[in-house]
Amino acid sequence: xxxxxxxxxxxxxxxxxxxxxxxxxxxxxxxxxxxxxxxxxxxxxxxxxxxxxxxxxxxxxxxxxxxxxxxxxxxxxxxxxxxxxxxxxxxxxxxxxxxxxxxxxxxxxxxxxxxxxxxxxxxxxxxxxxxxxxxxxxxxxxxxxxxxxx
Numbered sequence: 266x267x268x269x270x271x272x273x274x275x276x277x278x279x280x281x282x283x284x285x286x287x288x289x290x291x292x293x294x295x296x297x298x299x300x301x302x303x304x305x306x307x308x309x310x311x312x313x314x315x316x317x318x319x320x321x322x323x324x325x326x327x328x329x330x331x332x333x334x335x336x337x338x339x340x341x342x343x344x345x346x347x348x349x350x351x352x353x354x355x356x357x358x359x360x361x362x363x364x365x366x367x368x369x370x371x372x373x374x375x376x377x378x379x380x381x382x383x384x385x386x387x388x389x390x391x392x393x394x395x396x397x398x399x400x401x402x403x404x405x406x407x408x409x410x411x412x413x414x415x
Contacts, residue, residue: 266318266319266320266325266359266362267318267319267320268316268317268318268319268362268363268366269316269317269319270307270309270314270315270316270317271303271306271307271314271315271316271317271327272307272308272309274317274319274322274324275307277317277319277324278303278304278307280324281303281315281317281324281327282296282299282300282303283296284327284349284351285299285302285303285327285347285349286298286299286300288347288349289347289349302315302329302347303315306329306331312330312331312332312343313329313330313331313332313346314329314330314331314370315327315328315329315347316328316329316330316363316366316367316370318359318362318363320354324351325350325351325353325354325359326348326349326350326351326354326359326360326363327347327348327349327363328345328346328347328348328349328363328364328366328367329344329345329346329347329348330343330344330345330346330367330370330371331343331344331345331346331347332344334346334347334380334381334382335382335400335402335408335410336402337400337401337402338380338382338400338410341378341380341410342380343371343376343379343380344379344380344381344382345364345367345368345371345379345380345381345413346381348360348363348364348381350363361392364389364392367379368413368415371415372415376415377414377415378412378413378414378415379412379413379415380410380411380412380413381394381410381411381413382400382402382408382409382410382411383408383409383411384406384408384409385409386409389411390411393413394411394412394413395411395412395413395414396409396410396411397410397411397412398410
């Protein structure tokens with residue numbers, strides 16, 4: 266298995282877009298929004314950045330390193346965002362591998378902290394993330410905020 270930036274494997278952009286839209290968009294946000302995010306996350310050494318985990322060029326999972334992932338908390342920067350593992354590949358530790366990759370990348374770029382938000386609790390804590398409070402996602406949904414000290 267290999268984790269690489271999407272700009273190195275741009276032929277996976279459609280699959281990543283579909284995953285993000287299905288997992289995080291649904292009725293509330295159009296597919297075009299996620300297509301734009303993916304399209305603009307393919308500049309080397311610039312944020313936002315998308316990574317893809319593949320096995321023999323089959324995409325299995327994705328994660329992003331973004332400038333902002335929660336409109337109500339634009340004071341926090343940068344964000345690990347849009348972590349998704351294909352249903353067929355779950356239970357293999359891929360979410361942990363992707364987190365380690367983004368954490369290492371952010372640390373190497375000199376960031377001091379990394380942030381994320383999630384609707385669920387007791388998942389990211391297992392990987393060393395510290396719960397720091399709640400935030401609000403549009404439309405008025407409470408989410409849990411996390412920080413990872415780099």
